[in-house]
Amino acid sequence: MPENDNIAVDIQNVTKMYGSFTALKDVNLDIRDNEFFTLLGPSGCGKTTLLRSIAGFEDITKGAIVLYGQNIANLLPNQRPVNTVFQQYALFPHMNVTQNVMFGLLRLGQDKTTAKARVGEVLELVQLTAFADRMPSQLSGGQQQRVALARALAPSPKVLLLDEPLSALDLKLRQAVRLELQQIQQQTGITFVFVTHDQEEALTMSDRIAVIEGGHVQQVGTAREIYEAPKNKFVADFIGETNLLDVNVTDLAGGKGSCILPGGAQITCPAADGAHAGPGHLSVRPERIAITTAGEGLVQGNASRHIYLGTDVHVEVTLTDGEKVTVRMQNSTQIQIPEVGQSVGLDFEADAARLLVD
Amino acid sequence: MASKNLDLRRFPGFLPLTYLCLFLLYAPLIVVMIYSFNDSNSITRWGGMSLRWYHEVFYGVEAPKFRTATFNSVTIALLAATSATIIATMAATAMLRAGKFRGKSASFALINLPLMVPEIVTAVATLIFFSAIGFKAGYLTIVLAHVVFCIPFAYLPIAARMQGIEDTFEQAAQDLYATRFQTFRLILLPLMTPGILSGFLLAFIISLDDFIITNFVKGAGVETLPTAIYGAVRQGIKPNIMAISTLLLSVSVVFVTLSYFVGRMGDKKQ
Amino acid sequence: MAAGPQPTPTANTSTYAGFGIPLILPAWVIIGFFLVVPVCMMLIYSLLTKEFRGGVIWEFSLAAYDQFFFDRGLFGDEPPKIEWTYITIFWRSIWQAALATLFCLIIGFPTAWFIATRTGRNRSIWLFLITIPYWVNLLIRTISMKFLIRDNGPMNELLLSTGLISEPIHIINTNLAVQLGLFYSYLPFMVLPIYAAVERYNFALSEAAADLYASRTVTLTQIILPAVKPGIIAGCILVFVPSLGAFLAPDLLGGAKNFMIGSLIEEQFKGAAGNWPFGAAASMILLSMVLVVLTLYARQQTREQG
Numbered sequence: 001m002p003e004n005d006n007i008a009v010d011i012q013n014v015t016k017m018y019g020s021f022t023a024l025k026d027v028n029l030d031i032r033d034n035e036f037f038t039l040l041g042p043s044g045c046g047k048t049t050l051l052r053s054i055a056g057f058e059d060i061t062k063g064a065i066v067l068y069g070q071n072i073a074n075l076l077p078n079q080r081p082v083n084t085v086f087q088q089y090a091l092f093p094h095m096n097v098t099q100n101v102m103f104g105l106l107r108l109g110q111d112k113t114t115a116k117a118r119v120g121e122v123l124e125l126v127q128l129t130a131f132a133d134r135m136p137s138q139l140s141g142g143q144q145q146r147v148a149l150a151r152a153l154a155p156s157p158k159v160l161l162l163d164e165p166l167s168a169l170d171l172k173l174r175q176a177v178r179l180e181l182q183q184i185q186q187q188t189g190i191t192f193v194f195v196t197h198d199q200e201e202a203l204t205m206s207d208r209i210a211v212i213e214g215g216h217v218q219q220v221g222t223a224r225e226i227y228e229a230p231k232n233k234f235v236a237d238f239i240g241e242t243n244l245l246d247v248n249v250t251d252l253a254g255g256k257g258s259c260i261l262p263g264g265a266q267i268t269c270p271a272a273d274g275a276h277a278g279p280g281h282l283s284v285r286p287e288r289i290a291i292t293t294a295g296e297g298l299v300q301g302n303a304s305r306h307i308y309l310g311t312d313v314h315v316e317v318t319l320t321d322g323e324k325v326t327v328r329m330q331n332s333t334q335i336q337i338p339e340v341g342q343s344v345g346l347d348f349e350a351d352a353a354r355l356l357v358d
Numbered sequence: 359m360a361s362k363n364l365d366l367r368r369f370p371g372f373l374p375l376t377y378l379c380l381f382l383l384y385a386p387l388i389v390v391m392i393y394s395f396n397d398s399n400s401i402t403r404w405g406g407m408s409l410r411w412y413h414e415v416f417y418g419v420e421a422p423k424f425r426t427a428t429f430n431s432v433t434i435a436l437l438a439a440t441s442a443t444i445i446a447t448m449a450a451t452a453m454l455r456a457g458k459f460r461g462k463s464a465s466f467a468l469i470n471l472p473l474m475v476p477e478i479v480t481a482v483a484t485l486i487f488f489s490a491i492g493f494k495a496g497y498l499t500i501v502l503a504h505v506v507f508c509i510p511f512a513y514l515p516i517a518a519r520m521q522g523i524e525d526t527f528e529q530a531a532q533d534l535y536a537t538r539f540q541t542f543r544l545i546l547l548p549l550m551t552p553g554i555l556s557g558f559l560l561a562f563i564i565s566l567d568d569f570i571i572t573n574f575v576k577g578a579g580v581e582t583l584p585t586a587i588y589g590a591v592r593q594g595i596k597p598n599i600m601a602i603s604t605l606l607l608s609v610s611v612v613f614v615t616l617s618y619f620v621g622r623m624g625d626k627k628q
Numbered sequence: 629m630a631a632g633p634q635p636t637p638t639a640n641t642s643t644y645a646g647f648g649i650p651l652i653l654p655a656w657v658i659i660g661f662f663l664v665v666p667v668c669m670m671l672i673y674s675l676l677t678k679e680f681r682g683g684v685i686w687e688f689s690l691a692a693y694d695q696f697f698f699d700r701g702l703f704g705d706e707p708p709k710i711e712w713t714y715i716t717i718f719w720r721s722i723w724q725a726a727l728a729t730l731f732c733l734i735i736g737f738p739t740a741w742f743i744a745t746r747t748g749r750n751r752s753i754w755l756f757l758i759t760i761p762y763w764v765n766l767l768i769r770t771i772s773m774k775f776l777i778r779d780n781g782p783m784n785e786l787l788l789s790t791g792l793i794s795e796p797i798h799i800i801n802t803n804l805a806v807q808l809g810l811f812y813s814y815l816p817f818m819v820l821p822i823y824a825a826v827e828r829y830n831f832a833l834s835e836a837a838a839d840l841y842a843s844r845t846v847t848l849t850q851i852i853l854p855a856v857k858p859g860i861i862a863g864c865i866l867v868f869v870p871s872l873g874a875f876l877a878p879d880l881l882g883g884a885k886n887f888m889i890g891s892l893i894e895e896q897f898k899g900a901a902g903n904w905p906f907g908a909a910a911s912m913i914l915l916s917m918v919l920v921v922l923t924l925y926a927r928q929q930t931r932e933q934g
Contacts, residue, residue, distance in 0.1 A: 056532075076532070077533055078536055082533075083534065084529075088524075090527050103531065104533075107531075107535035107537075155535065367834075369741065372742045375735055376739045376742040379739040380757060384761060385776065386775070387768075387772055389776050389782050390776075393775070393782070445655050448652070449651065449652055449655040451647075451651050452647070456644045456647055457642025458642075459648030459652075468659050468660070469659070471663060472659065474922055475663065475667070475915065476914060479667070479915045480663065480666075482897065482907060483663070486666060487669045490669050502662055505658055567766060570875050584765060595774070599771065606764070606765055610763045611760055614760055
């Protein structure tokens with residue numbers, strides 16, 4: 001966790017264009033010292049472009065990238081005190097593990113003895129001491145990834161950039177490595193900038209997350225903030241699952257607004273910043289809705305489908321106006337799951353819902 | 359399932375044609391090899407097995423001529439192949455790893471130009487050129503002419519190899535504070551070694567084998583092995599020619615095999 | 629190693645940006661100075677006057693081209709008639725090169741297909757076998773072909789001894805001999821591009837065709853051939869162009885009656901009978917023909933990719 005408000009990477013008004021295509025549009029981000037910061041978004045959203053801009057492999061069209069007070073936007077990659085863990089690891093195939101990890105240290109001018117000692121330290125950190133003399137082709141995917149991590153950590157960079165490093169690993173391994181990465185970040189105190197499209201990864205690992213889409217930063221916040229108080233339809237929809245009802249927003253005041261639900265009931269609930277009166281969306285997560293008897297609750301409908309997920313059952317309810325709502329029910333013996341075709345009522349707390357704009 | 363795939367790949371008659379092709383390619387060479395051991399003065403009658411023609415090649419009347427010619431051929435090939443490989447490596451780096459620069463598309467045409475101009479045209483043009491500037495035809499003119507047509511041959515395997523190397527390795531090196539020269543020396547060059555060796559061997563053989571261009575630009579004083587053989591053949595095929603041919607043939611095969619395994623070596627490393 | 633679900637954005641291949649020009653310079657110097665300039669010199673020489681013992685007099689003259697196309701009689705003062713001798717030679721060379729290309733295609737395509745449809749190590753071994761003869765010196769290969777097909781050579785000896793023929797088959801110094809020589813010289817140039825194209829061919833297309841009731845022949849002509857056409861065309865060009873200017877095959881196998889462009893040009897630079905400007909002119913004409921073919925090819929390539 002960041003202990004101070006020192007800004008490690010200050011991304012100021014960064015725009016990146018490839019010819020006529022704009023990959024990054026006026027991006028502003030503060031990444032704090034000692035933070036595990038994640039750039040999250042679907043493929044093509046610009047998150048990797050942003051990461052590579054920090055590393056120096058992309059030249060930005062406009063703006064500044066300030067690293068601990070110094071604008072590095074015009075420096076070559078080998079002049080920036082940041083190191084990268086590449087998505088496909090990029091381990092030098094003609095060097096063994098020790099030589100790979102030692103590479104950056106030697107380029108910085110360290111002598112072989114000091115460098116080797118440091119290599120030993122870092123290999124211990126990633127638990128690969130026994131593999132010091134192996135060639136990359138002799139390592140498993142998970143081991144290669146750790147070597148890539150060790151190689152990037154060895155020169156003690158100010159910021160460590162990780163480009164979807166877990167995407168090539170299978171699920172079980174991924175979950176184990178997630179934990180390890182978090183521990184290493186806490187142990188070393190280095191600022192991590194992590195790129196992923198996997199929201200579960202982002203939610204579990206990060207101190208703060210920046211949700212990116214179409215080259216814009218949609219929202220920055222902790223996992224809880226992003227999940228429970230999404231700013232717009234994209235974030236609400238991209239993170240976890242949500243139900244979006246088309247409603248007309250009225251009476252905006254003090255962070256809350258009113259709308260009329262299908263069936264006529266009116267509720268007042270929290271509104272996202274930037275919400276305005278007029279057509280908008282009401283967002284309610286499936287796990288915040290309760291199924292009651294028909295006639296009771298805020299809206300009425302028919303259970304139209306079951307989706308069996310083992311621990312949960314998702315019940316799809318078609319409302320009176322035709323919209324479909326998904327309700328999460330725990331698959332336990334005490335809870336009665338409505339039959340398909342059965343009339344039901346849906347109830348939820350007003351504070352669990354949120355008024356959004358696009 | 360597997361047999362269905364096999365069916366779609368098989369066409370009746372293709373296999374016999376392939377065998378015919380192989381037969382047509384190897385028959386003349388095998389015949390020459392066999393007859394090089396012919397113990398008979400006439401090349402048409404078979405007289406039993408003998409090494410006498412090989413003996414004649416190395417110790418006979420014409421041996422010194424062929425020895426000098428071989429020496430010339432080998433040294434010229436070494437010089438030309440080395441120069442061509444260096445130039446081709448630099449060119450490949452420029453074409454594949456240096457982004458855009460003025461004249462890049464023209465450069466691509468230039469590198470391939472020696473392959474597109476018919477050999478005889480190149481031969482005539484080079485002869486005229488050296489004559490026009492008054493450069494005496496001889497050993498040096500041969501080397502210079504050879505470097506030109508060796509460049510595209512060295513370039514091909516080098517460029518192919520370089521294209522197969524992802525540039526993430528070089529990015530990682532720069533990420534780890536290597537200068538571009540260090541990146542080239544420590545990362546790109548080692549990874550390219552099989553391609554460079556392949557290119558060198560290719561250029562070497564091409565230079566060794568060249569006849570037409572060499573014949574035009576060599577002037578009267580110098581002979582390379584192919585021109586010496588041609589001169590001898592003009593007077594009629596004698597058995598010692600077949601012995602030399604067999605020797606040269608074997609050398610070529612050895613070189614090709616070497617080049618092939620060198621190339622494979624690189625694949626295993628990755 | 630499984631690839632990640634999201635591909636990395638196209639990495640720039642400009643690690644050494646800024647060094648492009650110094651790196652490419654040596655190639656420009658060597659090829660520019662020792663090929664481009666010489667070809668220009670050749671053009672100039674074709675427009676000069678011939679010197680009687682080889683070489684030139686630096687005096688502008690169109691005599692070389694004139695001699696090529698026109699016949700002005702014994703003393704050079706008759707009204708010009710078309711001189712067919714040299715045009716015939718060129719035409720015959722085109723014809724020979726085309727036939728050789730066809731020959732290579734008929735044998736080369738099935739061979740390339742066969743090799744490309746082998747699996748694993750077999751494929752490498754077949755490729756190896758096909759390319760080894762190519763690495764033998766062209767001169768040696770042509771000599772061995774000559775040796776083989778001579779009137780009293782091993783081939784005829786074998787056929788005579790088995791009684792299949794009663795008289796030796798006379799191949800040497802015929803068109804067929806030259807054909808065989810050209811085929812022998814350039815076959816791998818046909819096989820390798822076709823092989824590359826077939827290797828890239830997606831066999832799911834054949835499966836789809838079969839699924840839709842196509843016979844093997846239909847699949848070959850309507851699905852496979854169009855798909856591998858670029859390889860076929862590349863192979864044809866790679867055989868046709870060198871065959872056009874070939875020297876060794878017609879010289880050693882064709883004899884006097886099968887004079888081709890290569891022999892004609894070579895003759896101009898040998899000793900006292902030579903006519904340098906004429907040789908240069910003939911070379912220029914050959915070069916122009918080749919450039920036309922290559923330009924057409926390049927244009928067709930860009931049209932297809934555009």
